[in-house]
Amino acid sequence: MGDTGYSGSTIDYTAQQFRLLRLLPGDWTDPITCEAETASFTENPTYYTLSYVWGDVKDTISITLNGSQCLVTRNLWYALRRIRAHGIVEESRIWIDAICIDQSNSSEKTHQVGMMAQIYKNCKEVLIWLGEFEERKGRRESAHIATVNKSKCFEFKADKQISDSPYLRRFREAMRFVERNPWFTRVWVIQEYTLPKATSVLFATIRMPFEAFVAARENSGAHESAGCCQAWENDLSLLRLSIYAFDILADLKKRLRERKWSLLDLCDYYSDRSATNGVDRVYAMLGLASDWLGGEPMLPDYSLPVSTVYTQVCADFINAKKRLYYLSYISGRRRDVESDLPSWAIDWEDPIHKENYHHLRVDLVKRYETAWSYDAAILADGNLLRATGRAFDAVSTVCGIMDVTADEDCYMQTLAEWLTTVGLGMGSRGSEMLYPNGTALPAAWWRGVCGDAILDGTDSRRLARHESQALSTLSTTHVWETTFKALKKTGPQDPTILWESSNGKQVRVRDIWSTIVANIQQRRLFKTQMGFIGFGPGDTTVGDPVWVLSGGYTPFVLRAIKQKEGPSCYELVGSCYVHGIMDGEADAPTETVYIR
Numbered sequence: 001m002g003d004t005g006y007s008g009s010t011i012d013y014t015a016q017q018f019r020l021l022r023l024l025p026g027d028w029t030d031p032i033t034c035e036a037e038t039a040s041f042t043e044n045p046t047y048y049t050l051s052y053v054w055g056d057v058k059d060t061i062s063i064t065l066n067g068s069q070c071l072v073t074r075n076l077w078y079a080l081r082r083i084r085a086h087g088i089v090e091e092s093r094i095w096i097d098a099i100c101i102d103q104s105n106s107s108e109k110t111h112q113v114g115m116m117a118q119i120y121k122n123c124k125e126v127l128i129w130l131g132e133f134e135e136r137k138g139r140r141e142s143a144h145i146a147t148v149n150k151s152k153c154f155e156f157k158a159d160k161q162i163s164d165s166p167y168l169r170r171f172r173e174a175m176r177f178v179e180r181n182p183w184f185t186r187v188w189v190i191q192e193y194t195l196p197k198a199t200s201v202l203f204a205t206i207r208m209p210f211e212a213f214v215a216a217r218e219n220s221g222a223h224e225s226a227g228c229c230q231a232w233e234n235d236l237s238l239l240r241l242s243i244y245a246f247d248i249l250a251d252l253k254k255r256l257r258e259r260k261w262s263l264l265d266l267c268d269y270y271s272d273r274s275a276t277n278g279v280d281r282v283y284a285m286l287g288l289a290s291d292w293l294g295g296e297p298m299l300p301d302y303s304l305p306v307s308t309v310y311t312q313v314c315a316d317f318i319n320a321k322k323r324l325y326y327l328s329y330i331s332g333r334r335r336d337v338e339s340d341l342p343s344w345a346i347d348w349e350d351p352i353h354k355e356n357y358h359h360l361r362v363d364l365v366k367r368y369e370t371a372w373s374y375d376a377a378i379l380a381d382g383n384l385l386r387a388t389g390r391a392f393d394a395v396s397t398v399c400g401i402m403d404v405t406a407d408e409d410c411y412m413q414t415l416a417e418w419l420t421t422v423g424l425g426m427g428s429r430g431s432e433m434l435y436p437n438g439t440a441l442p443a444a445w446w447r448g449v450c451g452d453a454i455l456d457g458t459d460s461r462r463l464a465r466h467e468s469q470a471l472s473t474l475s476t477t478h479v480w481e482t483t484f485k486a487l488k489k490t491g492p493q494d495p496t497i498l499w500e501s502s503n504g505k506q507v508r509v510r511d512i513w514s515t516i517v518a519n520i521q522q523r524r525l526f527k528t529q530m531g532f533i534g535f536g537p538g539d540t541t542v543g544d545p546v547w548v549l550s551g552g553y554t555p556f557v558l559r560a561i562k563q564k565e566g567p568s569c570y571e572l573v574g575s576c577y578v579h580g581i582m583d584g585e586a587d588a589p590t591e592t593v594y595i596r
Helices: 074-086 106-113 116-121 136-145 165-178 189-194 210-226 230-242 244-258 263-269 306-321 325-329 356-365 408-422 441-449 465-472 480-490 509-520
Strands: 017-023 033-040 047-051 060-065 068-073 093-095 125-129 199-203 206-209 378-381 384-401 453-456 459-462 497-500 506-508 523-528 533-537 545-549 556-561 569-575 591-595
Touching: 017 074, 047 189, 060 074, 068 074, 074 125, 074 199, 116 189, 125 189, 189 244, 199 210, 206 210, 210 244, 263 306, 263 325, 306 325, 306 378, 325 356, 325 569, 356 459, 356 509, 384 408, 408 523, 441 509, 441 533, 453 509, 459 509, 509 523, 533 569
Parallel strands: 033 060, 047 093, 047 125, 125 199, 569 591
Antiparallel strands: 017 033, 017 093, 060 068, 199 206, 378 384, 384 523, 384 545, 384 591, 453 459, 497 506, 523 533, 545 556, 556 569
């Protein structure tokens, strides 16, 4: 972190050099003393890397680096003490970003971040530092974590008997302590875990292979599924949830190897991760991108503002793909933050990316083909996007924003307003009416509210014809408000079987509720001038045009921008669902539209 101690270890950018740290021996209470030296991949150096959370940058402790004093965060200081005590790097060296990169030198930081993927990929092992215990409880948790090795990761025996039940509860308690560690939320973790050849977890006095935690979850799941350990069933279930954070990372490594990833897809897929600097949401993905869409790989540049970096990622994607499907990922814009980001670029700092419903919605929109088959847009210049589209209709009525997490009175009040607007409120005769596309209004409502889709395992899929018919019968057998009140209370867990799909799978209430939440949460219901029902961004207002854009999965709510000269221009309010035009029923897009 400091700006001293780098004399004698100047980096030659043209030689792809980087610094490595030699941690000098010492007793537990001795000051930390290090030596930094340059290395190059041409020398095939042997070294470790450290993956950790910086911690509070104001809470620092001084160490000695090349004879000079250098400040590091307290969490890193703890890590250095434990690494020295473990004797891990006595015969080797270690790479630590906060020390090996001169953080006060922006050009060096840019150069070294561009090499980080190579640094992690070629290391002997990455050490994941989860922190030091500072209380008696921490010592107990550390001891409990050690039981995973004693229990052989709760291995599943042939006789289906759990041989390690004495360790089970203690380890589960320890994992509940560990899973709250902020390390699991960092965006850089994806690269730091997936690229190295080997991974160890350090927690105070404990050092264990990362795979031991993954194996513990898999084995506990085998016991739970087999039903062989009913006395420990509750602990097994909780254990699987506690180790879930480890399992997610193991799954990420598998996903990255299964197919090629563009930079935009990576940024969006891992957008729920935290980053101190907004540009790191992009730069942390550079070493993982495997499909540069025919162009040159992006290089990090810390002199650029966040808006420029995000815009470049989206613009490169549009130019290469000639498709606008990623625009359907934009559910709305943050109005409480001033930004130079054009409305057609994804704001990966928007808190919506941390919401589960958003990620399911992103999966959901890929099932639609509003104008997918048409070649899409090119960038005219800078922040201006030129696209081909058609103004399908305009918003004539808007309702309140739905929040399924709100208290029941608030939720039901919004629902009642929605149903009245649609024509299905209490005492109405909407059940006898037809929707603009000729189908029954109740069927259109149900198909619309769940996005005409259902959750199938971990992914969504479109409803089959017989499933649409089965869903529409809910309107004749239940009162609307009663049905939704029951769904809200039990939906996430309700195993009640609604029908059997054509592939023999049973469709349950929870499968429908998941897509309902994905489609309506934090959205407004609106009606168009032609009577179509839509679910759009919270910013949607009366008069907003609903556009179909070439190469888009979904329709979009746009809004005219007043300007003195130049072509008519719009801003993107966000993607929307409009029942009846999600499969290409609207006329072909032929108009040129400009979006800022």
